[in-house]
Amino acid sequence: MPDIIIEINGLTKTYGSKTAVKSMDLHIRRGEIVGLIGKNGAGKSTLLKMIAGLIHPTSGELHFFNRASANGQSFFERMGVLIEQAGLYSHYSAFENLKLLAIAYGLPDANTQINKLLKTVGLEDIGSVKVKSFSLGMKQRLGIAAALLGSPDVLLLDEPINGLDPQGIVEIRALIQELNKNGLTILISSHILEELSKIATQYAIIHKGEMVEVISADELLHKCEERIELKLEKAEAAIPVLERELKIADYKVFDANTLYVYDPGAEIRQISKTLIEHGVGIDSIYKYKQSLEQYFLARTEQAGERHA
Numbered sequence: 001m002p003d004i005i006i007e008i009n010g011l012t013k014t015y016g017s018k019t020a021v022k023s024m025d026l027h028i029r030r031g032e033i034v035g036l037i038g039k040n041g042a043g044k045s046t047l048l049k050m051i052a053g054l055i056h057p058t059s060g061e062l063h064f065f066n067r068a069s070a071n072g073q074s075f076f077e078r079m080g081v082l083i084e085q086a087g088l089y090s091h092y093s094a095f096e097n098l099k100l101l102a103i104a105y106g107l108p109d110a111n112t113q114i115n116k117l118l119k120t121v122g123l124e125d126i127g128s129v130k131v132k133s134f135s136l137g138m139k140q141r142l143g144i145a146a147a148l149l150g151s152p153d154v155l156l157l158d159e160p161i162n163g164l165d166p167q168g169i170v171e172i173r174a175l176i177q178e179l180n181k182n183g184l185t186i187l188i189s190s191h192i193l194e195e196l197s198k199i200a201t202q203y204a205i206i207h208k209g210e211m212v213e214v215i216s217a218d219e220l221l222h223k224c225e226e227r228i229e230l231k232l233e234k235a236e237a238a239i240p241v242l243e244r245e246l247k248i249a250d251y252k253v254f255d256a257n258t259l260y261v262y263d264p265g266a267e268i269r270q271i272s273k274t275l276i277e278h279g280v281g282i283d284s285i286y287k288y289k290q291s292l293e294q295y296f297l298a299r300t301e302q303a304g305e306r307h308a
């Protein structure tokens with residue numbers, strides 16, 4: 001049995017006539033870093049808030065920790081949440097902020113844990129500096145530390161990278177990977193696929209409230225791999241030439257006139273010369289590489305057309 005830490009079936013949230021999240025399914029296994037990708041208004045925050053127990057779903061099911069049969073509240077305690085802005089007190093230091101939260105959570109002797117968390121997020125040396133003087137990156141790191149109070153199993157992060165400079169992005173990514181290495185399952189949203197490309201193990205692409213695709217990092221990389229695209233008079237006629245003459249095994253017939261070659265050793269000049277020699281008419285041949293962002297846009301456009 002796979003270890004499913006969050007199970008979402010047909011989850012829906014409507015506000016009046018507006019459907020913010022429409023019948024979404026998503027199963028998250030322990031140890032994954034799931035990137036929730038969607039444009040503004042796609043439904044990322046609404047989905048995360050339902051998972052965090054901050055808002056009630058209109059319909060659908062949410063199960064946690066392999067459908068363990070304890071009451072709902074204890075599940076939410078095992079989740080650390082940073083959604084929208086962390087509720088930080090600007091006139092207090094990082095330590096004081098975490099201390100106030102620890103008291104609110106009923107963790108009165110949390111000093112050791114707080115110091116450890118400050119070290120984890122790289123804020124151990126800032127002493128009594130007040131949050132109002134923090135950079136955005138520092139505030140995000142403190143927000144993550146706050147979400148980690150109480151040692152949760154799952155961390156929900158809503159756009160923690162949004163607005164950070166490149167250095168800040170690198171730091172938050174490194175922190176997320178470190179936390180994941182230590183066993184935390186992480187669900188993190190962003191409107192830019194590329195930003196999560198180096199850390200997510202799985203992607204859930206959402207568009208206008210719908211789950212468009214759930215895809216593993218490996219599958220996504222394969223789809224965005226470099227390929228040679230051939231437009232041919234007849235794609236089928238090229239197959240024996242590719243296989244027998246050029247010894248190319250990694251190819252795909254896309255449609256009657258289009259064929260993709262993935263073989264890393266394949267060369268455009270060699271392919272076109274050999275095809276012509278064997279009487280296969282070529283309309284065009286070129287190297288094609290799709291960026292992650294182009295893939296994301298293509299997927300959401302397709303989804304948009306379906307609903308148009």
Ligand SMILES: Nc1ncnc2c1ncn2[C@@H]1O[C@H](COP(=O)(O)OP(=O)(O)OP(=O)(O)O)[C@@H](O)[C@H]1O
Nearest residue numbers: 015018020038039040041042043044045046047191
């Ligand atoms: N409390 C609410 N009342 C009415 N409509 C809402 C409410 N919360 C969200 N919505 C609508 O639901 C849709 C999804 O919103 P949501 O905030 O989940 O999107 P998002 O993907 O987080 O977007 P962003 O990238 O801007 O943060 C939007 O059209 C939004 O206007």
Ligand SMILES: [Mg+2]
Nearest residue numbers: 044045046158
């Ligand atoms: Mg949002």
